[in-house]
Amino acid sequence: MATETPGKTHSVGGLTMFLAFVSKEAKHVLRDRRSLFILLGLPIVMMTLFGFALSNEVKNTNFVVLDQVPDAETIALTDRLAESRYFTFVGRVESEDEITKFFRRGDARLAVVFPSNFDHDLHHVHHAQVLLLADDSDPNTAKTVTNYATAIIGQHQVEMANGQHRQGGIRVQTRMLYNPQLKSSYMFVPGVMTLLVMLLGAMMTSVSIVREKERGTMEILLVSPMHPLLLILGKAVPYMLLSLIDVVIILLLSYGVLDLPWGANIPLLMAESLLFILTTLALGLVISNGVEQQQTAMFISLVGLLMPALVFSGFMFPIENMPMPLQVLGNVVPTRWFYEIASKIMIKHVGFASVVKPTLILAGMTILFMLVAWRTFRQRL
Amino acid sequence: MAGEGQAVVVDGICKSYGGDVQALQNVSFEVKPGELFGLIGPDGAGKTTLLRILTTLLLADSGSASVHGLDVRREFSAIRGIVGYMPGKFSLYQDLSVEENLNFFATVFGTTVKANYHLVEDIYRQLEPFKTRLAGNLSGGMKQKLALCCALIHAPTVLFLDEPTTGVDPVSRKDFWGMLGRLRDSGIAIVVSTPYMDEAARCERIALIQKGQIIAMDSLAGILASNQTETYAVRGEGLLGVLKALRAYPETRYCYAFGQEHHLVLKGDADPKGAESFLRAQGHQDVSFRRIEPTIEDVFIALMQDQADV
Numbered sequence: 001m002a003t004e005t006p007g008k009t010h011s012v013g014g015l016t017m018f019l020a021f022v023s024k025e026a027k028h029v030l031r032d033r034r035s036l037f038i039l040l041g042l043p044i045v046m047m048t049l050f051g052f053a054l055s056n057e058v059k060n061t062n063f064v065v066l067d068q069v070p071d072a073e074t075i076a077l078t079d080r081l082a083e084s085r086y087f088t089f090v091g092r093v094e095s096e097d098e099i100t101k102f103f104r105r106g107d108a109r110l111a112v113v114f115p116s117n118f119d120h121d122l123h124h125v126h127h128a129q130v131l132l133l134a135d136d137s138d139p140n141t142a143k144t145v146t147n148y149a150t151a152i153i154g155q156h157q158v159e160m161a162n163g164q165h166r167q168g169g170i171r172v173q174t175r176m177l178y179n180p181q182l183k184s185s186y187m188f189v190p191g192v193m194t195l196l197v198m199l200l201g202a203m204m205t206s207v208s209i210v211r212e213k214e215r216g217t218m219e220i221l222l223v224s225p226m227h228p229l230l231l232i233l234g235k236a237v238p239y240m241l242l243s244l245i246d247v248v249i250i251l252l253l254s255y256g257v258l259d260l261p262w263g264a265n266i267p268l269l270m271a272e273s274l275l276f277i278l279t280t281l282a283l284g285l286v287i288s289n290g291v292e293q294q295q296t297a298m299f300i301s302l303v304g305l306l307m308p309a310l311v312f313s314g315f316m317f318p319i320e321n322m323p324m325p326l327q328v329l330g331n332v333v334p335t336r337w338f339y340e341i342a343s344k345i346m347i348k349h350v351g352f353a354s355v356v357k358p359t360l361i362l363a364g365m366t367i368l369f370m371l372v373a374w375r376t377f378r379q380r381l
Numbered sequence: 382m383a384g385e386g387q388a389v390v391v392d393g394i395c396k397s398y399g400g401d402v403q404a405l406q407n408v409s410f411e412v413k414p415g416e417l418f419g420l421i422g423p424d425g426a427g428k429t430t431l432l433r434i435l436t437t438l439l440l441a442d443s444g445s446a447s448v449h450g451l452d453v454r455r456e457f458s459a460i461r462g463i464v465g466y467m468p469g470k471f472s473l474y475q476d477l478s479v480e481e482n483l484n485f486f487a488t489v490f491g492t493t494v495k496a497n498y499h500l501v502e503d504i505y506r507q508l509e510p511f512k513t514r515l516a517g518n519l520s521g522g523m524k525q526k527l528a529l530c531c532a533l534i535h536a537p538t539v540l541f542l543d544e545p546t547t548g549v550d551p552v553s554r555k556d557f558w559g560m561l562g563r564l565r566d567s568g569i570a571i572v573v574s575t576p577y578m579d580e581a582a583r584c585e586r587i588a589l590i591q592k593g594q595i596i597a598m599d600s601l602a603g604i605l606a607s608n609q610t611e612t613y614a615v616r617g618e619g620l621l622g623v624l625k626a627l628r629a630y631p632e633t634r635y636c637y638a639f640g641q642e643h644h645l646v647l648k649g650d651a652d653p654k655g656a657e658s659f660l661r662a663q664g665h666q667d668v669s670f671r672r673i674e675p676t677i678e679d680v681f682i683a684l685m686q687d688q689a690d691v
Contacts, residue, residue: 020488024477031476216470220531223436224489225462379457381438 017226021234028208029238039204043196043246047253050188061145062090063110064102071119077130080156081112086148099133109135110145128170189254190342191315194335196250197243197273198309201280202287203301204239209288210297219381228377236281243277244270254346263349272345272355275362276338282369283334289376309335337362387411388539388570389418389435393444396430396593404430405593407444412572414538417565419584420574421681427593428574429469432543435572436466448539462490465537465569467528469544475517479508479527482516483534490535501530504560522553529560540564542573546580558583578678589681596684601677608680613645613653617660617668626663630656635686644679646686 029036063081067074082089090108093099102108113131115121122128132149134142157170212218221231247270254260283305291297310316312330319330330336337358344350352359389412396405405427412418420428433439435446437457446453451460473482483505487494498505504526511519516527525545532540542561546554558580565571565585573584581587581601588598597604615636617623624643627636632651636643647656653670660668675683 017489017491020485024474024481024485027481028474028476215475216468216472217474219433219436219438219468220466220472220486221489222438223461223464223466224486225458225491226489380440381433 014227014230018230018234021226021230022237025208025234025238029242039200039242040245040249042200043192043249044253046192046196047189047250047258050192059086060088061086061110061141061148062102062108063087063112063149064090064093064099064108066093066096066099066111066113068114068116069118073119073122074114076160077114077153077156078112081149081152084148084152086145086152103135106135109141110149112149122170130170188315189250189258189260190339190346191313193247193250193273193342194276194313194315194339195306195309196246197276197338198280198335199301199306200246201239201243201277202284202305203298204242205235205281205284206287206291206297206301207294208239209235209285210291210294213288213292214294222379222381228379229374232285232373232377236285239284240274240277240281243280244274247273247277260346264346265349265351268352268355269342269345272338272341272359272362275359275366276334276341279334279338279362279366279369282366282373285373286369286376289373289378308333312336313339315339334362334365337365386414388414388416389446389448389572391431391435391444391446394431394434394441394446395443396427396434396439396441403593405434405441408590408593408595409444410588410595410598412539412570414570415565415568416586417561417571417573417584419581419587420572420590421576421578421581421587421677422574422590423576426590428590429543430593431590432466432541432572432574436464436541437461462535463538465532465535465540467525467532467540467542467545469547473516473524473528473531476515478513478515479519480512482527483530486531487534492535494534497534497536500533500536503563504533505530520553522549522556525549525553525557526560529557533564538569540569540571540573542571544574544576546575546577554580578676578681581677589684591681591685591688594688596688597680604680605675605677608675608683610646610675610679610683612673612675612679612683613647613656614639614671614673615643615645615656615660615668616641616671618666623660623665623668626660626665627656630659632656635682637682639678644673644682646683 029039065074065078067078078089081087087110090102093102093111096113099108099111099113102111111133113133115129115131118128118130130153132146134146153170209218212221222228251266251269255262284301287297287300287304291300312319312326312333313335314330319327319336322330340358341355341362344355348354389410391411392409394405394408395403397403408427408431410418420431422428430439434441435448435453437453437460440454448460448464451463453460474485477485483501484494487497508523508527508530511523516524519527529542529545532542546557549557554577561571561573562583584601586598586600587604588595589604590596597608599607615623615627620638620641620643624636624638627633627643627645632648632655634646634648636645645653645656647653653672657668657670673679
């Protein structure tokens with residue numbers, strides 16, 4: 001065997017090497033149960049957190065009505081509130097003392113008080129008042145609840161007017177500047193998707209490559225005849241699949257649980273997600289090329305990528321409100337562009353024509369990161 | 382070209398890290414096909430750096446080296462694939478099984494386990510009962526045997542092993558060297574580094590390496606024969622006190638603990654009787670002096686001292 005000429009044993013092609021590499025990588029992922037659990041559990045946890053726990057929406061709030069002289073108008077308004085998914089009608093009360101009792105027991109958080117001359121005022125004076133009493137033990141909820149109720153009453157009034165000219169009416173004092181459709185939970189979906197894909201793609205890829213450096217297996221892989229390009233691709237493929245699975249989980253939760261309205265172009269969304277996943281993988285590769293320890297890779301991914309992603313995506317803080325230098329800086333953050341794409345497709349239901357610009361920018365960034373990853377990949381230690 | 386037909390040629394290799402750490406200084410040697418060549422030296426002597434240069438993982442600052450006539454700098458991609466390499470750290474995938482590791486490395490090196498099974502058969506037979514066990518759960522000796530299998534599976538013509546027996550029990554070490562001997566007999570050139578002096582006897586030729594320099598290179602017998610420093614084994618009650626006294630003795634060149642006795646080398650042709658009476662005068666009892674044949678460790682220390690004195 002010593003007489004064998006170099007290269008003679010290379011009977012196995014690049015594709016077989018590549019597949020062996022991908023299957024090895026898949027085994028790493030599947031056998032590390034804890035990481036796998038995090039990879040697949042994270043989208044569920046984040047969607048639940050952002051969609052429900054952190055939502056500023058209040059659903060099924062119990063309310064009572066104090067209506068001294070019930071008439072058609074007050075009954076219609078009461079029904080209107082009761083029908084809304086934000087409120088549940090608990091009952092009628094006879095006095096303000098009774099309201100307090102309901103509040104103390106926690107059986108209601110809102111009381112709607114119609115004055116005895118409500119109907120008369122509305123139709124003759126054209127000016128009626130409604131008193132909204134909210135349980136202020138939780139000021140945030142109280143504020144949200146009164147805002148919702150005010151909005152619903154206002155909406156009711158507009159519909160009752162039915163185009164006819166009507167003076168005065170029930171005065172709506174609270175205006176809802178943000179989120180006028182009273183819908184919020186699914187507004188988080190594009191943002192959560194952006195953050196998750198960014199985090200998983202970049203961190204998982206960089207950590208898995210740096211792990212090979214740390215354990216010394218990179219030394220053997222480098223000495224092998226396998227082309228470094230295959231090595232990089234073999235690393236990227238399993239994490240690309242995982243990120244896609246996460247995108248699918250997020251979409252399933254959005255449509256199945258958060259009632260995200262239908263109408264988004266799903267194939268377009270998946271294609272754009274794939275592009276963004278490639279961006280994050282390329283970023284992960286760039287990180288791994290300059291780092292020797294898993295912890296460093298993780299730290300850079302978290303602080304260097306997740307923080308800008310949070311700040312500059314427009315998901316938490318509106319970019320328009322930032323000072324000019326920060327707005328300019330925000331443009332170089334890839335998450336900003338994907339967030340724009342995802343929210344336009346998912347919330348506004350636009351087609352490809354409306355997201356061409358951010359798509360091209362994102363594609364350009366991806367190619368740039370891939371080139372950097374390729375140029376900085378060291379064939380030696 | 383010089384060194385035609387040699388498996389490995391190293392000529393005047395220098396390598397430094399960050400300017401002030403001189404890892405290798407003007408290292409030269411050759412290894413023939415079918416030769417087992419040992420790089421012996423303490424941690425930090427530059428063994429790993431040298432092996433990484435030969436496996437094309439590092440570039441030397443100056444000097445040249447070739448493997449099978451292929452230059453490690455220019456023709457590195459041709460060298461990759463024909464050499465077998467076992468890095469110092471256990472470099473297999475702990476979360477893959479014995480079988481999966483072997484299959485993976487076979488494929489990545491462009492072959493199959495089936496095609497080259499005969500190469501690793503001897504070694505792999507011992508691992509076979511544990512083939513479904515994860516590599517991370519193997520004992521140290523088993524791990525090294527598996528790593529050797531993985532390094533051999535693509536029929537390399539030169540094998541580079543970086544401290545393959547470090548952290549391995551004595552029985553497994555003996556086993557391992559037996560395997561290396563059989564591989565050598567089949568015609569593979571093997572360059573192996575080790576911090577264990579006693580493993581020198583297993584190699585055809587050894588290079589003693591210290592602070593990036595080869596301080597002696599020959600067969601073990603040759604090295605022992607060429608270094609006949611007068612060495613005395615000294616015994617006495619209170620080993621530490623005896624050592625201190627011997628070091629304080631003006632005619633002592635150097636002295637070091639060696640198991641249950643001390644090895645002493647005196648300046649020039651000083652008489653050991655003088656040292657003996659010096660010890661007795663210091664109140665040490667039961668002192669005995671005995672001239673010994675220097676072992677490889679004694680020679681190593683002698684060479685280190687020679688180097689330090691220059």
